[in-house]
Amino acid sequence: MLAAAFGEEEFGVLDFRLSDEQEMLRKTVEHFARTVVAPQAEELDEKEEFPYDIVRQMGEMGLFGLPFPEEYGGMGGDYFALCLAIEELARADSSVAITLEAGVSLGAMPVYRFGTEEQRREWLPRLTSGETLGAFGLTEPGGGSDAGATRTRAVLADGHWLINGSKAFITNSGTDITRLVTVTAVTGEKANGAKEISSILIPVPCEGFRVSSKPSKVGWHASDTRDLAFEDITVPAENLLGERGRGYANFLSILDEGRIAISALAVGLAQACVDESLRYAKDRQAFGKPIGEYQAIAFKIADMELRAHTARLAYYAAADRMLRGEPFKKQAAIAKLYSSESAVTNAREATQVHGGYGFMNEYPVARHWRDSKILEIGEGTSEVQRMLIARELGI
Amino acid sequence: MNIVVLVKQVPDTWAEKKLDPSDSTVDRASVDAVMNEMDEYAVEEALKIKEAHGGEVTVLTMGPNRAVEMLRKALSMGVDKAVHLVDDALEGSCAIQSSYALAQAIGTLSYDLVLLSAESSDARMGVMPALLAERLGVPQLSDARKVDVDGSKVVIERMTDYGHDKVEASTPLVLGVVEKINEPRYPSFKGIMAAKKKPLTTLTAADAGIDTGRVGLATATSSVESFTAAPPRAAGQVVKDEGDGGVKLADFFAAQKLI
Ligand SMILES: Cc1cc2nc3c(=O)[nH]c(=O)nc-3n(C[C@H](O)[C@H](O)[C@H](O)COP(=O)(O)OP(=O)(O)OC[C@H]3O[C@@H](n4cnc5c(N)ncnc54)[C@H](O)[C@@H]3O)c2cc1C
Numbered sequence: 001m002l003a004a005a006f007g008e009e010e011f012g013v014l015d016f017r018l019s020d021e022q023e024m025l026r027k028t029v030e031h032f033a034r035t036v037v038a039p040q041a042e043e044l045d046e047k048e049e050f051p052y053d054i055v056r057q058m059g060e061m062g063l064f065g066l067p068f069p070e071e072y073g074g075m076g077g078d079y080f081a082l083c084l085a086i087e088e089l090a091r092a093d094s095s096v097a098i099t100l101e102a103g104v105s106l107g108a109m110p111v112y113r114f115g116t117e118e119q120r121r122e123w124l125p126r127l128t129s130g131e132t133l134g135a136f137g138l139t140e141p142g143g144g145s146d147a148g149a150t151r152t153r154a155v156l157a158d159g160h161w162l163i164n165g166s167k168a169f170i171t172n173s174g175t176d177i178t179r180l181v182t183v184t185a186v187t188g189e190k191a192n193g194a195k196e197i198s199s200i201l202i203p204v205p206c207e208g209f210r211v212s213s214k215p216s217k218v219g220w221h222a223s224d225t226r227d228l229a230f231e232d233i234t235v236p237a238e239n240l241l242g243e244r245g246r247g248y249a250n251f252l253s254i255l256d257e258g259r260i261a262i263s264a265l266a267v268g269l270a271q272a273c274v275d276e277s278l279r280y281a282k283d284r285q286a287f288g289k290p291i292g293e294y295q296a297i298a299f300k301i302a303d304m305e306l307r308a309h310t311a312r313l314a315y316y317a318a319a320d321r322m323l324r325g326e327p328f329k330k331q332a333a334i335a336k337l338y339s340s341e342s343a344v345t346n347a348r349e350a351t352q353v354h355g356g357y358g359f360m361n362e363y364p365v366a367r368h369w370r371d372s373k374i375l376e377i378g379e380g381t382s383e384v385q386r387m388l389i390a391r392e393l394g395i
Numbered sequence: 396m397n398i399v400v401l402v403k404q405v406p407d408t409w410a411e412k413k414l415d416p417s418d419s420t421v422d423r424a425s426v427d428a429v430m431n432e433m434d435e436y437a438v439e440e441a442l443k444i445k446e447a448h449g450g451e452v453t454v455l456t457m458g459p460n461r462a463v464e465m466l467r468k469a470l471s472m473g474v475d476k477a478v479h480l481v482d483d484a485l486e487g488s489c490a491i492q493s494s495y496a497l498a499q500a501i502g503t504l505s506y507d508l509v510l511l512s513a514e515s516s517d518a519r520m521g522v523m524p525a526l527l528a529e530r531l532g533v534p535q536l537s538d539a540r541k542v543d544v545d546g547s548k549v550v551i552e553r554m555t556d557y558g559h560d561k562v563e564a565s566t567p568l569v570l571g572v573v574e575k576i577n578e579p580r581y582p583s584f585k586g587i588m589a590a591k592k593k594p595l596t597t598l599t600a601a602d603a604g605i606d607t608g609r610v611g612l613a614t615a616t617s618s619v620e621s622f623t624a625a626p627p628r629a630a631g632q633v634v635k636d637e638g639d640g641g642v643k644l645a646d647f648f649a650a651q652k653l654i
Contacts, residue, residue, distance in 0.1 A: 021588060021591065024590075025587055028581055028587070032581055060581075061584075063584075066584055075584035075585050
């Protein structure tokens, strides 16, 4: 994709098309999302039920293994393949899409990127098959954006880490199939007096691991979000993930990638709003003709399509740079910021197109509206994205 | 057990379909083309039989160039190879002509089972299993909702209005399956990547020994004379079950004079 092929032609071609395989993957997930996920979305949302059966099926399709090599049970694809799947799932149900996104990019990816060979062999086959889920706990009750303000502590003694502290809003951390929670914890002090933050793997459930009940959320009802408390949890010293003192830095690099995946999710939601509005505007009559024939409504939908399309190009471009091994921090922040704000705007406008019915939960746009807001908050708020972009610009 | 599965590309079952007023055929250009949904059950059943008893699964389609996309999908589900019968002379063939052309193409392959679904979602004739069995001179097991293979013996549960019949025949044979026989798998990413490397052969009418005078729109045995659009569906009535759903449903049917 997006390969500027400098071949025989003098000036080269910029290619935005998906390959046959990428298109087939997209179509496969689209079909699954439309025929299996979408019909269950309203009920899962209303009952706030975690979609165990859908997760099992996504596991069978290999979606949790998309960006990992086959030797770890993966599918041998790449991060862009994952993004295509997430976008299509989000067109049907954001809760399902975030379950995949967090399972892969926060649960399994840190183990793949920073784990020892042993840690990879122990955890990845189970996580990449979707049989079990991993979670990543960075955010604490006292701070999300300022992740360096971590208070959870881990003390190394007699070959074991003793972990105490708490985490807030951790996705996939309390399901029946959650077996791994990776946490950031203060493990000492650096020479300059700053906190030394490291990542540690906690196999769960375990002694001292407390999971809150389900909080009442505005959206993402079928996704599992929990607060966690750690009371004298002990894990072997080998459960350190990556270098000691690199926990925070490593996690920030995981977040850079994750932003591209969240952007794909936001694009899926933004596109779903176009799809629903288009259908409704052709059908719904007011003052003797379909509302889509009024320019006020037609232009709204045109603008929604504009945002979805542009946001998609933004995440394609960020993924392209990432997969080429070029710096992509700014592009990922731009994609995340633009697509999440587009999702929120599209959801608001789609609700408007639906009039009073848009405020009724039986219409998907109402769910999209509730599901959209978190996109401007999770994995780095919009303010944080602007800070990152400005910093990349040198201010 | 070597299996040939017949698949057909049809206009997307979920999309709104239109008939082209000029020749009364389905306007295929305006909608996505997909594998006939029921054919996915046939492919799945073939893969299941192969997984349990070994052998090779070949998909065969007769259709235009774009049908290749659907063959790739079958390959990505796990089918071993694909054969594409494509020739301008075949365009507009009726069911009887198609069965002749397909039987000719099947004749170029070695098979124990020819597996296909009971009907396609566009033409909905439901005659192909019987036509093919006759052409190939082999037994037909049709409307199977369950299949058991034991050596060369195949036993099926044939779905009927009142339940099912148990029917048995020996290979080679034609096996027609109905929906609900299984849950078709989704292609995995690995399957999608592997599909490109699997053999996909193209056959022309001449390759399959088809007499082109016996196929195509000009000599078709049936044609659509005229058509009328279905009346738009009126909004349905939702019966909410608040403990008295059964009574409300009965009242509704009684009011419609259905009971
Ligand atoms: C449903 C859900 C799922 C989540 N899943 C996970 C998970 O799996 N793992 C995990 O670790 N976390 C998770 N989070 C936490 C999420 O990442 C944080 O909520 C987010 O990073 C914001 O942190 P905060 O809530 O502490 O807000 P704060 O950091 O307190 O921010 C409050 C406001 O202040 C702004 N702000 C903060 N600092 C600055 C600054 N320097 N300049 C300008 N503005 C600033 C913010 O942008 C925001 O508008 C999840 C959250 C939710 C709601």
